[in-house]
Amino acid sequence: MNIGDKVRLLHGNEEGTITKISGSGRIEIEIEDGFKIPAMKNEVVVIHQTEKEYFGKEKSGAPSKAESLATVKSHQPQTGLFISYVPLNDKDLSVHLINNTDKDYLFMASEVFGDNSRTLASGNFSAKTSQKIDEKAIPQFEKWPELFFRFIPINHKAEKTMPAFEKKVKFKASSFFKSQQNAPVTGKKSYLFPLDHQTKSLDINQLNQELNNASAQPVEKQFKRPDKEIDLHIEKLADDHEFMSNSEMLRLQMETFEKNLNYAIASGMDEISFIHGIGNGVLRKEIHKYLSQLGNIKYFQDTQKNRFGYGATLVRIN
Known part of the structure; x- marks a missing residue:
């Protein structure tokens, strides 16, 4: 084991x-x-x-x-930037960056320790190449620090300017050890993850500003009425959720919950349901704690057992 x-x-x-x-x-x-x-x-x-x-x-x-569908997908060429963990033995992994694009980049790869960081590698990253940046021990998986990457495209001739981008990565075991496949460029069997798939995060400060300015214009023009049922499962909210820590996932789920609840209140809805699943109940507890502090909520309760298995909360609005 x-x-x-x-x-x-x-x-x-x-x-x-x-x-x-x-x-x-x-x-x-x-x-x-x-x-x-x-x-x-x-x-x-x-x-x-x-x-x-x-x-x-x-x-x-x-x-x-x-x-x-999985078979078809596995035979499609994988293009993009990747991080690849190649097994050296049953305990150690060799960490590689892979550039399976036609573009050269300047890059930097770092480990993040709170406000501190350690640069693993940096420099030129040519198209259709790979670079080894580190080695990791599987028994220390839970102690692996967050990774931070920065990529700047290089144009060797006059062509369309592509934006530089950054990526933070923190692995979960449940997704990491399911990702083994043959890596592009190297052809080696490895745990493989894309680095150039971007996820747009919610700006909760901007949302709050919108709510504070709601009185400046009619409600029906300021707010879009949300659906009566909002699914908060993380795979519905972020394409690259396998890179997110538990706290990051919970934060995104709560931001989505608060945004849709605020919009439901502002647009005059009588009720709204949030599908949070069962799990160990952390998200449900946070939602119920938040609702218990609001004065304009008539009541809330677990709902629709047959459909959601008590994995949803119904909110009745005053």
Whole structure:
């Protein structure tokens, strides 16, 4: 049993990825929604690949639609900038940056420690090349610092100017150890992640300013009425959520919740439901705590058990 193994609890339905092993027989498991739960080694069983392959197939023996799409996607050429973790043995990984584009870049790659940082590599990054920047130990996965990248495109002739961009990366075990595939350029089997997919974050300060200025113009022109049901699952809010820490995901979910609740109130809606899932209940607790402090909420409650499994909250507005 090693860090990165997929396991199932013997006395429950939870499945997840081992992120930490201690000498006392205790382990830490990261489940699908990004939350971590403690367990003993004798309380879990490793899910072997043969089991996954057997039970993952449809009864007809034909590949599912999702499997067919995944197969097609795996054969499509992967273009862009990537970070690749190549296994050296069962404990160590070699970290590489990959430039599978036709553009040269200036780059900098750093590890972030709060207000401090350590530069791993910098310089020219030619098209269709890779550069090794570090090595990492799998047993220390939970202690890996956040990564920060900056890329500046180079134009060797007069052509359209592309903007420079930055990227922060913090891995979760549940997504990291699922990402193994053959990397472009090197062709090596590795844990592979794109670096040039950007996610637009919500500007909560701008939102608050909009709400404070609501009286300056008619409500129907200032606010767009939100849907009656708002899905707060992280995969609905961010394309690159696998790079986000638990706190970053929770912050984005709460910002989305607050924005849509404010818009619902401002546009005169009577009620709105927020789908937050079950998980370990952290997001639900934060939502209920926030609602309990508002004076213009008639009441709120868990709702629609059959549809959401008590994974949603209905808010009635005064």
